[in-house]
Amino acid sequence: xxxxxxxxxxxxxxxxxxxxEPPVPGPGxxxxxxxxxxxxxxxxxxxxxxPRASRIATGLAHPKNRGVGVDVAGTVEQVGPDVDRPRPGDxxxxxxxxxxxxxxxDRVCVPASALSPLPDAVSFDDAATVPHSGSxxxxxxxxxxxxxxxxxxxxxxxxxxxxxxxxxxxxxxxAQVAAVDxxxxxxxxxxxxxxxxxxxxxxxxxxxDRRFDVVLDIADTxxxxxxxxxxxxxxxxxxxxxxxxxxxxxxxxxxxxxxxxGTRLGTFFWRPNQRADLDELGGLxxxxxxxxxxxxxxxxxxxxxxxRRLESGAARGKVxxxx
Ligand SMILES: NC(=O)c1ccc[n+]([C@@H]2O[C@H](COP(=O)([O-])OP(=O)(O)OC[C@H]3O[C@@H](n4cnc5c(N)ncnc54)[C@H](OP(=O)(O)O)[C@@H]3O)[C@@H](O)[C@H]2O)c1
Numbered sequence: 001x002x003x004x005x006x007x008x009x010x011x012x013x014x015x016x017x018x019x020x021e022p023p024v025p026g027p028g029x030x031x032x033x034x035x036x037x038x039x040x041x042x043x044x045x046x047x048x049x050x051p052r053a054s055r056i057a058t059g060l061a062h063p064k065n066r067g068v069g070v071d072v073a074g075t076v077e078q079v080g081p082d083v084d085r086p087r088p089g090d091x092x093x094x095x096x097x098x099x100x101x102x103x104x105x106d107r108v109c110v111p112a113s114a115l116s117p118l119p120d121a122v123s124f125d126d127a128a129t130v131p132h133s134g135s136x137x138x139x140x141x142x143x144x145x146x147x148x149x150x151x152x153x154x155x156x157x158x159x160x161x162x163x164x165x166x167x168x169x170x171x172x173x174x175a176q177v178a179a180v181d182x183x184x185x186x187x188x189x190x191x192x193x194x195x196x197x198x199x200x201x202x203x204x205x206x207x208x209d210r211r212f213d214v215v216l217d218i219a220d221t222x223x224x225x226x227x228x229x230x231x232x233x234x235x236x237x238x239x240x241x242x243x244x245x246x247x248x249x250x251x252x253x254x255x256x257x258x259x260x261x262g263t264r265l266g267t268f269f270w271r272p273n274q275r276a277d278l279d280e281l282g283g284l285x286x287x288x289x290x291x292x293x294x295x296x297x298x299x300x301x302x303x304x305x306x307x308r309r310l311e312s313g314a315a316r317g318k319v320x321x322x323x
Contacts, residue, residue: 002301002323003105004296005066008223009049012307015068023109025080028110032074032092035127037103038318039310040161042070046101047307051243067102068303069321070095071125073118074108083112095131095273104303106323116278121286129292129318130165134272134281136240137165139192143268144214145237149174154230155206156211157219158194159185163241164293164317166216167192172289178212180205180219188316190291206230216240224265228257236264293317 001022006014025031049055049063057065073093076086086092092115102108118127140162141147153170155163159181169176171193179194186197198205206222211232220242231237237254243245247267254265284290295315298306300323310319 001104004068004300004321006047006056006063006068007066008120009047009055009063011189011219012047012304012311014047015304015307017303020105022107024041024270025078025109027081028083028111028113029080029109029117030076030083030092031107032072032080032094032115033077033107034103034105034323035071035074035124037069037073037099037321037323038071038128038130039306039321040070040132041130041310042097042219043068043101044307044310046070047295049219051222053079053244065101067100067105067108069103069105070101071128071131071133072096072103072108073124077107077303079112084115086112086115092116092276092321093127093131095135097272099273104300104321106300107135114273116282119282119286122282125294125297125320125322126292127282128320129294130281130285131273131278132166133161133318134290135272135274135277136162138277138281139270140216140218140238140240140268141169143291144216144236147175147214148172151212152176152178152212152232153216154180154210156180156200156205156215156217156222156227158189158192158317160218160313161318162218164188164192166218167194167291168290169284170216172284175214178205178210182313184314185316188293198258200292211235222242224253224257228261228263228265231261231263233262234264236265239267240270241267247281295319297322299323 153175158179178196179189183199208227258265295317
């Protein structure tokens with residue numbers, strides 16, 4: 001079978017398509033035939049070995065994981081000993097972030113317990129866009145509850161992998177959503193349902209007069225103190241941190257600043273691949289409240305091009321890799 005591999009940390013050119021032995025499931029394991037995978041910023045980070053501190057876990061000189069890709073949607077092809085469920089033929093999806101990566105392949109072997117059932121109403125392509133970035137959106141919005149009809153929500157960095165899910169989820173709850181991103185993405189943000197769009201290259205939302213009940217910061221380019229100025233009294237701010245420094249800074253400073261200013265500020269502990277979250281996301285997809293946006297589709301042989309598209313920042317929605 002074919003699988004996208006890398007042997008070194010580095011830019012997208014380190015990727016190669018290898019012919020490897022098909023996996024054989026061990027006890028408690030399942031082989032999934034990959035129907036679609038999608039790329040996330042986490043895949044680029046994994047490739048580049050950034051932040052550098054993450055290499056303590058992923059391998060100092062060379063990456064321990066040669067496989068690439070976390071989002072996967074597919075069908076169960078083979079089950080190992082002691083596996084009752086899922087069964088061969090079942091439709092499944094997962095985020096392999098802490099399960100060795102490797103979804104950019106014809107097949108991938110994973111623990112049976114890592115797989116969630118994929119609703120029949122959801123296509124493989126749509127499903128593959130969701131597990132990693134959809135879960136980040138869901139969990140970060142959960143940390144900002146309550147979001148009700150009329151809640152004023154600002155989403156900073158709304159046009160990337162996570163933002164389009166967050167915009168649609170907030171709209172599904174009846175919120176008034178203002179979305180910030182690059183000017184080229186404003187039409188895309190309007191299509192997603194944003195009530196107001198702001199071009200960060202022209203307007204600094206932190207210096208304006210607008211005040212929001214809720215700020216979700218996905219871009220992680222501004223300080224906590226800057227974006228706090230956008231909060232209405234009693235407002236809530238959550239950061240999806242891009243690095244250890246901003247995560248630690250917000251986790252430590254946020255509660256103090258919040259107490260002093262009558263607001264709630266912080267980050268959240270992301271938990272990848274939660275069955276309950278995937279069930280909830282499956283419901284949102286099946287109901288049409290969240291409609292995945294697919295920017296482009298690439299075959300395994302064009303994985304380098306797929307990564308270049310992700311890296312360019314020009315994608316409007318998710319970049320799929322379909323074996
Ligand atoms: N905290 C955790 O536990 C955890 C776990 C997993 C992942 N993460 C992080 O979560 C983030 C996921 O975000 P993502 O995948 O949606 O990233 P993304 O695809 O890079 O999207 C970020 C968006 O923000 C825009 N942006 C850049 N600078 C901006 C600014 N100054 N103001 C407003 N928007 C700006 C970018 O536009 P341009 O194209 O113009 O740059 C891009 O559209 C990543 O940073 C990842 O590292 C955190």
